[in-house]
Amino acid sequence: MSTSILNKMKTIKTLNNIAENGLKVFNKENYVIDNDSDNPDAIVVRSFNMHQTPLGDDLKAIARAGAGVNNIPVEKCTEQGIVVFNTPGANANAVKEMVLTCLMASSRNLFDGVAWTKTLVNEGDQIPKLVEAGKKQFVGNEIKGKTLGVIGLGAIGALVANNALDLDMDVIGFDPFISVDTAWNLSRNVQRAMTIEELFASADYITVHVPLTNDTRGMFNQGTFSIMKQGVQILNFSRGELVNETDMEQALENGKVGRYITDFPNEAVLKMKNTIPVPHLGASTAESEENCAIMAARQVKDFLETGNIKNSVNFPGVYLPYAGKQRVAAFHKNVPNMVGQMTLSISSLGLNIADMVNRSRGEYAYTMIDIDNEVTGDILPALYEKIAQIEGVVSTRLI
Numbered sequence: 001m002s003t004s005i006l007n008k009m010k011t012i013k014t015l016n017n018i019a020e021n022g023l024k025v026f027n028k029e030n031y032v033i034d035n036d037s038d039n040p041d042a043i044v045v046r047s048f049n050m051h052q053t054p055l056g057d058d059l060k061a062i063a064r065a066g067a068g069v070n071n072i073p074v075e076k077c078t079e080q081g082i083v084v085f086n087t088p089g090a091n092a093n094a095v096k097e098m099v100l101t102c103l104m105a106s107s108r109n110l111f112d113g114v115a116w117t118k119t120l121v122n123e124g125d126q127i128p129k130l131v132e133a134g135k136k137q138f139v140g141n142e143i144k145g146k147t148l149g150v151i152g153l154g155a156i157g158a159l160v161a162n163n164a165l166d167l168d169m170d171v172i173g174f175d176p177f178i179s180v181d182t183a184w185n186l187s188r189n190v191q192r193a194m195t196i197e198e199l200f201a202s203a204d205y206i207t208v209h210v211p212l213t214n215d216t217r218g219m220f221n222q223g224t225f226s227i228m229k230q231g232v233q234i235l236n237f238s239r240g241e242l243v244n245e246t247d248m249e250q251a252l253e254n255g256k257v258g259r260y261i262t263d264f265p266n267e268a269v270l271k272m273k274n275t276i277p278v279p280h281l282g283a284s285t286a287e288s289e290e291n292c293a294i295m296a297a298r299q300v301k302d303f304l305e306t307g308n309i310k311n312s313v314n315f316p317g318v319y320l321p322y323a324g325k326q327r328v329a330a331f332h333k334n335v336p337n338m339v340g341q342m343t344l345s346i347s348s349l350g351l352n353i354a355d356m357v358n359r360s361r362g363e364y365a366y367t368m369i370d371i372d373n374e375v376t377g378d379i380l381p382a383l384y385e386k387i388a389q390i391e392g393v394v395s396t397r398l399i
């Protein structure tokens with residue numbers, strides 16, 4: 001009998017530090033947190049690279065306590081009927097505060113100024129005089145009246161754009177896929193760029209808030225630098241791979257890019273001039289870590305216990321109040337007659353359907369069927385086998 005139909009304790013594995021209040025969502029009566037498990041029911045992860053991580057037979061869900069899912073093999077998970085969740089917006093305020101901090105600090109040469117001041121430690125009572133004489137090296141610029149280009153107006157980008165207006169900046173935004181919700185939250189004073197080139201050409205500062213995908217990889221390159229203003233400052237709190245490093249190094253050398261502020265330092269970045277390397281601190285606040293962990297854990301728990309899906313990046317959102325006595329949940333190919341075959345299997349066992357839902361996303365779909373009878377004895381494994389054996393069903397659970 002498959003473990004998918006046994007009422008057992010569920011095992012949760014974490015691959016990064018996950019805030020305690022998030023883990024507390026998994027009550028001890030029904031869940032065990034076992035980070036050594038080879039076969040957990042669900043994984044909670046932050047930035048750990050999972051591309052080589054084996055996906056055990058019992059794995060039903062992976063929750064990214066955060067936004068970016070490029071560290072998770074999403075396609076492989078989809079093919080195996082494993083739901084991947086993230087926590088949209090849960091760390092957006094933390095990143096926004098970090099972006100605005102770095103925008104202002106960079107513009108005022110604060111990082112260099114502070115580092116230089118610390119070198120004076122052994123100068124004794126000469127320090128105040130040296131400070132006054134040396135400060136002219138670090139004269140900066142105010143951001144008031146300058147133009148900030150925001151690429152990607154999702155949870156983070158929209159907050160940055162609105163707050164930059166409050167700092168008296170002119171803001172131009174580009175997001176061809178902006179959601180209706182975000183558009184409602186965006187100030188009407190954010191100018192809309194119809195093309196990314198329009199934004200590149202007009203911005204004194206550019207901040208990027210898009211996911212890393214095949215379309216966005218390398219979006220900062222020699223070609224796009226050539227459109228930008230001389231001395232533009234670029235903030236990248238999204239992913240390092242959005243930038244072509246060879247081209248960035250050259251642009252920093254020749255002054256086209258005045259400064260590159262990035263949350264994703266590596267050896268190449270640390271060797272470039274005029275960079276501000278931040279050790280991936282964008283989402284690292286107690287508040288954001290807790291928000292993400294709680295949201296991720298709640299989504300996993302709800303899915304394991306009811307089959308309902310909220311904030312998945314690979315399967316459709318589904319909510320069906322538990323109406324019957326036994327729930328069948330199945331991930332399957334999005335092809336004709338899947339629901340028909342499932343309902344036929346159920347009725348062939350003399351069972352009656354109370355309620356059902358079917359949602360598709362691309363090549364895959366998800367169906368939940370509530371049965372009006374108590375399903376016990378031999379009928380339970382028979383029901384499981386009948387659904388699991390339908391061609392096109394990727395994974396199934398009886399809940």
Ligand SMILES: NC(=O)c1ccc[n+]([C@@H]2O[C@H](COP(=O)([O-])OP(=O)(O)OC[C@H]3O[C@@H](n4cnc5c(N)ncnc54)[C@H](O)[C@@H]3O)[C@@H](O)[C@H]2O)c1
Nearest residue numbers: 067068152153154155156175177209210211237238282283
């Ligand atoms: N540094 C950190 O600690 C940290 C924290 C959170 C998120 N992030 C990164 O920031 C990214 C954005 O996070 P978010 O919470 O705002 O995500 P989000 O999904 O709310 O917003 C992303 C936005 O980018 C837009 N977009 C996608 N492709 C685009 C393109 N080619 N051009 C312009 N816009 C495009 C989408 O329409 C969406 O509005 C994440 O994917 C992650 O990589 C980093």
Ligand SMILES: O=C(O)[C@H](O)COP(=O)(O)O
Nearest residue numbers: 046047066067068283284
């Ligand atoms: O995509 C994200 O949410 C961020 O990069 C945060 O990563 P972290 O959870 O490792 O801080």
